[in-house]
Amino acid sequence: MSYDKKVIRNGRITMGLAIIANFIPAIYVGMHYDVMPTLSVILQIWGVVAASYGITWIIQPIAYYPTMGAAGSYIGWLAGSCGDIRMPAAAMAQKVAGVEPGTHEGDVVGTIGVACSVLVSASMITIFVLIGSWIIPLLPESVTNSFSYILPSLFGAIFVDNARKNLKAGILTLAAAMAILFFGSKLGINSGILTLLVVLCGILISRMFFVAARKKSSET
Amino acid sequence: MDINEIINSPILWVLSGLMVIASVSQAIVFLRNSLKEADRLGIDKPRRVASVRSACITSLGPSLAPVVSVLALIAVIGAPTTWMRLCDVGAARTELGVVSLMADLAGAEVGAESFGLEAFSYSLWGMALNNFGWLILVFLLVHRMNRVVVWMDTKYDPKWIKTLMGAATMGMFGYLLSNQLYTFDATRWVAAAAGGGMMLLLSTAFKKHQRLQELALGLSLLFGMFVTQLVFGQ
Numbered sequence: 325m326s327y328d329k330k331v332i333r334n335g336r337i338t339m340g341l342a343i344i345a346n347f348i349p350a351i352y353v354g355m356h357y358d359v360m361p362t363l364s365v366i367l368q369i370w371g372v373v374a375a376s377y378g379i380t381w382i383i384q385p386i387a388y389y390p391t392m393g394a395a396g397s398y399i400g401w402l403a404g405s406c407g408d409i410r411m412p413a414a415a416m417a418q419k420v421a422g423v424e425p426g427t428h429e430g431d432v433v434g435t436i437g438v439a440c441s442v443l444v445s446a447s448m449i450t451i452f453v454l455i456g457s458w459i460i461p462l463l464p465e466s467v468t469n470s471f472s473y474i475l476p477s478l479f480g481a482i483f484v485d486n487a488r489k490n491l492k493a494g495i496l497t498l499a500a501a502m503a504i505l506f507f508g509s510k511l512g513i514n515s516g517i518l519t520l521l522v523v524l525c526g527i528l529i530s531r532m533f534f535v536a537a538r539k540k541s542s543e544t
Numbered sequence: 545m546d547i548n549e550i551i552n553s554p555i556l557w558v559l560s561g562l563m564v565i566a567s568v569s570q571a572i573v574f575l576r577n578s579l580k581e582a583d584r585l586g587i588d589k590p591r592r593v594a595s596v597r598s599a600c601i602t603s604l605g606p607s608l609a610p611v612v613s614v615l616a617l618i619a620v621i622g623a624p625t626t627w628m629r630l631c632d633v634g635a636a637r638t639e640l641g642v643v644s645l646m647a648d649l650a651g652a653e654v655g656a657e658s659f660g661l662e663a664f665s666y667s668l669w670g671m672a673l674n675n676f677g678w679l680i681l682v683f684l685l686v687h688r689m690n691r692v693v694v695w696m697d698t699k700y701d702p703k704w705i706k707t708l709m710g711a712a713t714m715g716m717f718g719y720l721l722s723n724q725l726y727t728f729d730a731t732r733w734v735a736a737a738a739g740g741g742m743m744l745l746l747s748t749a750f751k752k753h754q755r756l757q758e759l760a761l762g763l764s765l766l767f768g769m770f771v772t773q774l775v776f777g778q
Contacts, residue, residue, distance in 0.1 A: 327581045332687045338570035339683040345562040350668035359665040373674040379712040381677030389689045401682045404633045409606045416602040417595035435578040441603035442571035448607040449630045452614040457623035470773035471619045472655040473735040477768025479721040480736030481743035486714045501722035515648045526715020
C-alpha cells in the first residue's frame with residue numbers, strides 16, 4: 325500500500341475510534357447518575373455549540389490543510405493546538421532535516437514533527453493534571469474562593485486579545501452583545517438564540533468594516 | 545454523593561483516558577509510518593533523529609503554556625475531564641467557553657453551588673458535541689481536501705474567510721463576556737477589567753513571541769482572579 329493511502333486508512337480508523345471515545349464519558353455520567361439529557365436537550369446543546377463554534381468547525385480544518393497535509397490534519401485536529409504547537413514542530417523538523425515544505429519529503433518529515441509534538445504535549449498535560457489535582461485541595465481558602473472569578477477574568481482577557489486586532493469592531497460587538505443580552509434576558513429569550521444573535525451581529529459588524537476597508541483601498 | 549467525588553471518580557479517569565489513548569496511539573502509528581517512509585525516501589538516520597529531537601524541543605515550550613488554565617479547568621470540571629479535553633481538539637479557552645454556555649443552559653453558575661450533576665452532564669455533552677464538529681469534518685473531508693480547498697478559494701475571498709472566522713470568535717467571546725457583565729455585578733466587572741488589562745499589557749510585551757500567548761492568557765486570568773479577591777475578599 326502506498327504511503328498516502330496508508331495515511332488515509334490509518335487516519336480514518338483512528339479518527340473513527342476517537343469519535344466514539346469522545347462521547348463515552350458523557351454517556352457514562354448521563355446513564356450512571358441518571359442525569360442523561362433528553363434528546364431535545366441534546367439537540368438544544370448541539371444548537372448552542374453549533375451557533376458558537378460551527379463556522380470554525382468548517383473553516384479551520386480547510387484553512388490549515390495546505391500547511392498541515394493529510395497526516396498532519398488527522399493528528400493535529402485530534403490533538404488540537406494546530407497553530408501554536410503542531411505547525412511550529414512540523415516546520416522545525418523540516419528545517420533540520422533539510423527538506424522543503426510542500427514536497428513529499430517535506431510532508432513525511434512534517435508528519436514526524438507533528439506526531440512527536442503530540443507525544444510531548446500529551447505527557448506535559450498528563451503531568452500538569454496529576455500535579456494540579458493533587459495541589460488544588462491543598463490551596464488555602466482565599467485562593468479557592470478566587471476561583472469563582474475565573475470566568476469574568478478569562479473572558480475579559482480573551483475578548484481584549486481578540487478585539488485588539490480590530491478595536492472599533494470589538495467595541496461595537498461588545499456593545500451590541502450587552503444590549504442583546506440585557507433586553508433578551510428581560511424578554512426571556514432562550515440563551516442559545518441569544519448566542520446565535522450575538523455571533524451574527526459580530527459577523528455583520530466585521531463585514532461592515534471589511535467592506536468599508538475594501539472600498540477605501542479600491543478608491544486610492 | 546459529593547459532586548467533587550463524582551467529577552473526579554476513578555471510573556471517569558479510565559473512561560476519559562480512552563480519548564488520550566486514541567490520540568497518543570494515533571501519533572505513534574503515524575510516527576512509525578512516516579519514519580519508515582522517510583527511510584525509504586533516503587533521509588538517513590542522523591537526519592531522522594535530528595528532526596525528532598528538534599520537534600520535541602520546539603513543542604516543549606508551548607506545551608508548558610497551559611499550566612495555569614489546567615488549574616482553572618480542574619477546579620471547574622474535575623481532573624479527568626480536564627485531562628481528556630486538553631489532550632484533544634479544543635484549547636482550555638474553548639472548553640471553558642462551552643462549560644459556561646452549558647451551565648447557562650442548565651440554569652447553573654460555573655464555580656458556584658448551583659453547578660451540580662446536571663450542569664456537569666450538560667457540560668460533558670457540550671464539549672463532546674463541540675469536538676465532534678471538528679472530528680467529523682476531518683473524518684469526512686480530509687481525503688478529498690485538495691478539491692475542497694480549491695473550491696473554497698475560487699468561491700470565496702480568502703481574506704474575507706479569515707475575517708469571518710475572527711468575527712465569529714469575537715462574537716462568541718463577546719457573548720460570553722457580556723453574559724458575565726450584563727447583570728452589573730461589580731465583582732465581575734473588576735475581574736473582567738483586571739484580566740483584560742493584564743492581557744493587553746502582556747500581549748503588547750509578548751508581541752514578537754506568538755507562542756507565549758497562551759501563557760499570557762493564564763497569567764491574565766490569575767491576575768484578574770486575585771485582584772478581585774483582594775478588592776472584594778471575604
